[in-house]
């Protein structure tokens with residue numbers, strides 16, 4: 103018995119309130135009581151009321167709530183219920199029941215109190231029963247589907263409308279996304295009209311469409327894209343810093359033609375000096391090129407060799423556009439000393455190839471589709487009261503919807519890839535399949551990936567530096583939360599939901615990825631922390647590193663052509679006509695500009711890394727861990743700002759304030 107003060111907190115997004123009435127129960131260890139209220143929750147409001155309860159409820163464990171509609175169902179977004187207990191001769195005690203979900207229909211929803219997982223064994227099985235019922239319902243809502251064979255599984259949803267309401271964009275995000283889509287379509291139409299009668303036979307003609315959404319750096323790209331140091335810089339700190347690696351030997355595919363022995367000597371000297379680097383696009387070899395409006399597109403599978411200069415500049419040394427083969431046992435090598443248009447076209451082929459592997463492998467597969475596997479497995483295996491659910495859920499916001507939209511509009515039949523990209527038309531799916539076969543756990547963990555690629559400690563590798571710093575900061579955050587909940591390794595080993603989550607990701611979502619280093623179980627807190635750190639890093643920092651730069655590096659189309667309309671050159675006699683016949687046409691270039699702006703623009707409702715408002719945990723312990731996380735991020739922010747002040751090209755994509763807390767675009 104005693105007096106209770108109950109606070110009902112409603113979400114702040116549009117339509118979060120409800121005209122339906124809400125009924126509440128308090129459920130204690132010894133009894134439960136219906137509070138006899140009929141509340142109409144209002145958007146953004148916290149509504150308090152007090153009740154005297156005659157029964158002895160015992161320690162509160164759940165709040166149960168139900169929305170009652172008379173005529174019209176009106177969903178309600180409940181943030182949380184908080185209860186203050188006034189008991190005789192005891193000071194007031196605050197108990198929080200997190201929700202952060204839509205309440206639809208008229209079913210009863212059970213909200214466990216925030217520390218339930220820690221006391222689950224003392225609850226006469228009540229929490230266990232709740233967890234089982236919750237997961238049963240979630241497994242019905244979140245199903246797996248194989249969208250295309252050979253790539254990670256996705257959420258079962260033919261379109262975003264099929265997703266559960268809790269996975270959908272909130273109104274503000276939806277309105278912004280749809281608005282920018284309309285702006286994009288309008289922009290393409292206007293650009294087509296504007297260029298209808300104009301020429302398209304010089305590189306400067308791209309200026310005719312270089313307006314609309316673009317950044318200051320994009321304007322710099324337009325001026326500097328032909329420069330070799332600007333070209334090389336992008337493999338270190340551009341939109342795709344994932345392919346560059348330090349050479350440990352001259353690549354076997356690099357067949358040196360007779361008469362170019364001095365090139366071989368230069369390469370060997372740079373190799374000996376430890377400053378030879380390479381980017382190999384062999385993954386594209388043999389991929390079927392797209393046919394766009396009846397016009398066959400073309401693909402290459404280049405190898406680029408670069409040298410790291412003492413001042414940190416990365417300069418291209420040689421480009422081989424195709425693998426040696428029976429029809430071309432000694433493919434031509436293109437050099438900086440070649441005629442300028444020849445060398446420029448060879449570099450354009452490298453950047454077109456980089457566009458393919460960036461968007462399909464680094465961006466779509468290694469961030470979006472990985473995050474989707476984490477999201478579906480989390481919803482299917484971890485109950486809301488589980489500490490790893492609470493840790494991860496803020497980093498999974500909106501990901502299922504943006505990925506579903508990508509599958510229906512971008513990489514779908516007739517989508518933007520088919521309309522404007524030379525791997526479109528099915529080749530893009532083969533690239534995804536090939537990339538999936540070489541997707542290793544190590545490649546998703548920067549300390550391992552950058553060590554394997556020889557990029558640790560390289561002074562001008564700003565992505566590498568910032569990625570390792572962020573990994574360490576996120577790792578400390580994860581360890582802080584894990585150590586509050588798993589007091590020893592045995593608790594990890596004996597957590598059935600956690601082990602099921604791990605198996606569901608590796609064996610189901612990633613289609614038996616244990617062969618590529620992914621775990622099928624966690625044997626220690628360290629293993630758990632490493633994996634969860636990888637999840638959060640992938641969903642936040644890594645996506646920021648490979649998504650934001652689209653606005654800067656892809657809107658000046660010649661810098662990263664989305665398609666190539668003529669075969670790669672086989673001789674050094676390249677003319678401007680050949681270059682313009684190869685580069686994307688007006689329509690393709692307009693699509694690239696618009697989509698790159700749509701995807702790379704700053705999201706107006708973005709939540710910065712570590713600054714989500716939802717409070718899934720309570721008490722001083724988790725709050726101290728989150729505070730430390732935010733402090734560490736702020737320290738890194740200041741470090742990066744200070745470093746960037748001395749740079750001609752500041753590296754901004756891993757500034758914590760620019761990293762979104764989940765993949766939402």
Ligand SMILES: CC/C=C\C/C=C\C/C=C\C[C@@H](/C=C/C=C\C/C=C\CCC(=O)O)OO
Nearest residue numbers: 283461465466507508511512694697701767
């Ligand atoms: C010409 C295509 C250029 C770049 C995009 C290529 C690959 C995207 C990689 C990851 C997925 C992407 C998510 C996109 C989701 C929806 C956008 C689809 C269409 C936008 C316009 C519309 O909705 O009609 O990550 O950002």
Ligand SMILES: [Fe+2]
Nearest residue numbers: 465649701767
């Ligand atoms: Fe993205």
